[in-house]
Amino acid sequence: MISFRRLGRWLIILVLGLLVAYGMSRFVVMAWGGIYHGARAPYLQLPGTTAMSIRWQTPSAERGVVYFGLSPGQWLGSIEEPRASEEHEVRLSGLKPATRYYYAVGTTQHIEYGGNTEYVFETLPPVGTPLAVRGLILGDPGYATGGAQARVRDAAQQWLQQHARPGRADLDLLLITGDLAYQSGSNPQFQENFFQPYAAWLRNVPAWPTYGNHDARRWAFYTIFSLPTRAESGGVASGSEHYYSLDVGPVHVVVLDSEDTDLRKSGRMYRWLEQDLQATQQPWLIAMFHHPPYTKGSHDSDRWRDSWGRMVDMRQTFLPLLEQQGVDLVLSGHSHLYERSYLLDCHYGTSDTLKPFMIRSKNPQSIYHKRSATRAPHQGTVYAVVGSSAKLDDGALNHPVMPGSRHERGAVLFDVEGNSLRAHFINEHNVISDAFTIVKGMADGATSNNDCRAP
Numbered sequence: 001m002i003s004f005r006r007l008g009r010w011l012i013i014l015v016l017g018l019l020v021a022y023g024m025s026r027f028v029v030m031a032w033g034g035i036y037h038g039a040r041a042p043y044l045q046l047p048g049t050t051a052m053s054i055r056w057q058t059p060s061a062e063r064g065v066v067y068f069g070l071s072p073g074q075w076l077g078s079i080e081e082p083r084a085s086e087e088h089e090v091r092l093s094g095l096k097p098a099t100r101y102y103y104a105v106g107t108t109q110h111i112e113y114g115g116n117t118e119y120v121f122e123t124l125p126p127v128g129t130p131l132a133v134r135g136l137i138l139g140d141p142g143y144a145t146g147g148a149q150a151r152v153r154d155a156a157q158q159w160l161q162q163h164a165r166p167g168r169a170d171l172d173l174l175l176i177t178g179d180l181a182y183q184s185g186s187n188p189q190f191q192e193n194f195f196q197p198y199a200a201w202l203r204n205v206p207a208w209p210t211y212g213n214h215d216a217r218r219w220a221f222y223t224i225f226s227l228p229t230r231a232e233s234g235g236v237a238s239g240s241e242h243y244y245s246l247d248v249g250p251v252h253v254v255v256l257d258s259e260d261t262d263l264r265k266s267g268r269m270y271r272w273l274e275q276d277l278q279a280t281q282q283p284w285l286i287a288m289f290h291h292p293p294y295t296k297g298s299h300d301s302d303r304w305r306d307s308w309g310r311m312v313d314m315r316q317t318f319l320p321l322l323e324q325q326g327v328d329l330v331l332s333g334h335s336h337l338y339e340r341s342y343l344l345d346c347h348y349g350t351s352d353t354l355k356p357f358m359i360r361s362k363n364p365q366s367i368y369h370k371r372s373a374t375r376a377p378h379q380g381t382v383y384a385v386v387g388s389s390a391k392l393d394d395g396a397l398n399h400p401v402m403p404g405s406r407h408e409r410g411a412v413l414f415d416v417e418g419n420s421l422r423a424h425f426i427n428e429h430n431v432i433s434d435a436f437t438i439v440k441g442m443a444d445g446a447t448s449n450n451d452c453r454a455p
Contacts, residue, residue: 035187036057036186036187036188036190036191036220037059037086038057038059038188038191039057039058039059040055040056040057040191040195041056041113041195041199041202041203042054042055042056042103042105042113042114042119042202042203043055043056043195043199043202043203043206043207044121044202044203044204044205044206044207045089045206045225045226045227046091046206046226046227046228046232046233047121047123047124047206047233047246048123048124048232048233049097049098049123049124049125049126049127050093050094050095050096050097050123051091051092051093051094051095051123051232052091052092052095052101052121052123052206053089053090053091053092053226054066054088054089054090054092054103054105055087055088055089055090055226056088056105056112056113057086057087057088058086058088058112059086060086061084061085061086062084062085062107063080063081063082063083063084063085063107063108064080064081064085064088064090064105064106064107065078065079065080065081065090065105065106065107065108066078066079066090066092066103066104066105067103067104067105067106067111067114067115068092068101068102068103069101069102069103070099070100070101070102071102072102072115072116072117072119073102073115075104079091079092080108088105089226090105095123096123097123097124097125097126098122098123098124098125098126098129098131099122099123100120100121100122100169101120101121101122101123102114102115102116102117102119102120103119103120103121104119113203114203118200118203118204119203119204120169120204121204121205121206122169122172124233124234124247124248125248125249127234127247127282128247128249128250128281128282129249129250130249130250130418131248131249131250132165132168132249132415132416132417132418133172133173133248133249133250133251133415133416133417134165134168134170134171134172134173134413134414134415134416135171135172135173135174135175135251135413135414135415135416136156136160136171136173136174136175136201136411136412136413137175137176137177137331137384137386137411137412137413137414138174138175138176138177138198138386138389138411139176139177139333139338139385139386139387139388139389139411139412140177140178140179140212140333140334140336140387140388140389140390140391141176141179141180141193141194141197141198141389141390141411142179142180142181142182142189142190142193142194142214142390143182143193143390143391144192144193144196144197144390148390148391148392148409148428149193149197149389149390150197151409151428151429152389152390152409152410152411152427152428153197153198153389153411155410155411155426155427155428155429155430156411156413156426157170157200158430159413159424159426159430160413169204169205170201170204170205171201171204171205172205172248172249173205173208173248173251173253174201174202174205174206174207174208175208175253175286175288175331176207176208176209176210177210177212177288177289177290177331177332177333177334177386177387178209178210178211178212178213178214178215178259178289178290178333178334179212179213179214179215179290179333179334179387180193180194180209180212180215180221181193181194181214181215181220182214182390182391183214183217184214184217184218185212185214185215185216185217185218185220185221186217186218186220187218187220187223187224190220190221190224193390207225208246208253208255208288209221209225209255210255210256210257210258210288210289210290210333211242211257211258211259211260211290212259212290212333212334213259213290213307213334215259216259216260222241225241226241227241227244227255228241228244228245228246229241229244231245233245233246233247234246234247234248234252235247235252235254235276235279235280236272236275236276236279238269238272238276239268239272240261240268240269240272242257242260242261242269243255243256243257243261243269243272243273245276245280247280247282249416250282250283250284250416251282251284251285251286251416252280252282252284252285252286253285253286253287253288254273254276254277254285254286254287254288254327255287255288255289256269256273256287256288256289256314256318257269257289257290258289258290258291258310258313258314258332259290259291259310263310263313263314263317263318264317265317270317270318270321273318273321274321277321277322277325277327278325282375283373283374283375283440284328284416284421285325285326285327285328285329285375286327286328286329286330286331287322287327287329287330287331288330288331288332289314289318289331289332290332290333290334291307291310291311291314291332291334292311292314292332292333292334292335292339292383292385292387293311293314293315293318293319293330293332293383294315294339294341294347294351294383294385294399294401294402295311295332295334295335295339295385295395295399295402296339296351296395296396296397296398296399296402296405297335297336297337297339297385297387297393297395297396297397297405298335298336298337298387298393298394298395299311299334299335299395300395301315301351301399302350302351302352307334311334315348316348319348320348320452322381323345323346323377323378323381324377324378324450325375325377326372326375326376326377326378326379327381328370328381328382328421328438329381329382329383329384329421329423329438330381330382330383330384331384331386332383332384332385332386332387333385333386333387334385334387335385335387335393335395336387336388336391336392336393337385337387337388337392337393337395337397337405337406337407337408338384338385338386338387338388338404338405338406338408338410338425338433338434339383339384339385339397339399339402339404339405339406340366340382340383340384340385340402340403340404340405340425340434340436341381341382341383341384341401341402341403341404342359342360342361342362342368342382342401342403343359343360343361343368343370343380343381343382343438343446344358344359344360344380344381344382344383344401345358345360345378345379345380345381345446345449345452346358346378346449346452347401351399351400351401354400354401355454357449357454357455358401359401360379360380360446360449361380361446362403366403366404366434366435366436366437367436367437367439368380368382368436368437368438368439368446369439369440369442369444369445369446370438370439370440370441370442370445370446371441371442371443371445371446371447371448372440372441372445372448373419373440373441374440376448377448377450378448378449378450378452379445379446379447379448379449380446382436382438383401383402384412384423385402386411386412386425388408388409388410389409389410389411390409391409392407392408392409394407395407404425404434404436406425406427406433406434408425408427408428408433409427409428410425410426410427410428410433411425411426412424412425412426413426419439419440419441420437420438420439420440421437421438422435422436422437423435423436423437
């Protein structure tokens with residue numbers, strides 16, 4: 001007769017065996033999901049004032065070459081990779097700031113992509129250059145099924161063509177709020193749901209993504225993207241691809257990881273963010289991370305159990321620092337709708353704790369004024385949830401800080417020029433469904449409220 005002690009041992013061994021088997025199978029799934037064999041068109045990474053990285057992929061291993069010059073086919077030089085590979089990455093350096101370059105990629109025997117006017121990039125201007133900056137925000141865009149993604153993309157491209165800037169590129173910034181590859185962030189899903197649909201943008205402007213929960217389901221995201229760790233594109237070196245910053249003209253952008261990084265004040269990301277925001281002298285500050293601090297869409301930021309508390313953690317831990325440092329616009333995704341706040345400050349609790357003084361401006365035309373022409377603490381921040389560039393889910397859309405809520409697919413285009421930031425939410429039917437403006441240096445603008453107490 002088997003004793004209870006012996007039976008207990010066998011049960012423990014069985015449970016441990018099942019855990020080991022699950023862990024091994026999970027490891028295989030995660031690792032296998034990071035593999036993709038096939039062609040991938042060129043995409044730009046790690047721009048600098050004098051440098052740019054170009055990545056692409058070929059079905060078989062070869063030694064890649066990048067040709068570059070000031071006009072198509074009239075090459076100033078070329079760089080060949082030291083060894084053959086399917087995945088290619090070439091860093092161009094010694095370039096001129098704020099200069100347009102044409103390029104082509106291939107081998108010494110043939111050109112596979114480029115050599116015409118469609119393959120072009122611009123190096124970054126010196127930090128702080130008073131340059132008009134245009135950006136596109138895609139929210140949770142990695143879902144190609146059903147044609148909605150293409151309609152949003154085409155509507156945004158049509159707006160860009162209708163509002164072309166003579167002598168300037170279509171875009172200076174391409175910001176992505178996470179979840180670039182549904183359902184599980186595998187490398188083939190990135191190809192189908194991100195690189196193929198957006199190839200025409202990616203070959204001309206670097207993509208700046210934040211890490212989404214679907215991206216984190218496989219080991220592909222950080223092998224596909226080359227993100228700044230040593231301040232290659234501006235800001236303070238983070239030492240991690242999970243969080244970084246960049247500068248484009250007068251705009252400073254911080255990208256945070258709300259999915260897979262320590263969200264405590266004692267964590268490395270928080271300490272780096274403090275250093276980075278204190279160091280920048282840029283007049284315009286934008287922050288981006290995946291989990292929204294305020295939403296009543298397909299997720300609910302009031303609920304601790306929703307998304308393992310990450311929305312609550314970002315609101316309670318990071319928003320006080322962002323607002324203290326004068327961040328103007330905070331972008332997130334995750335909730336598959338569109339929401340846009342008032343000019344907001346000091347609201348770090350659930351939606352039922354909102355006080356009137358926390359809304360710094362309720363302008364009916366959504367034109368929000370700040371008193372200071374430069375950075376100043378606690379003069380208000382606009383929060384935008386951009387999560388419906390491909391997927392659309394249901395939600396109450398009744399968060400009291402969000403007057404601009406839409407159950408629509410779309411993307412946001414914005415222009416920073418001088419003392420104003422103007423943004424438009426353009427839906428899949430090419431209609432401007434929401435718009436807002438932030439204007440600095442206005443006598444009637446919001447003033448600082450450093451201690452977050454009611455006046």
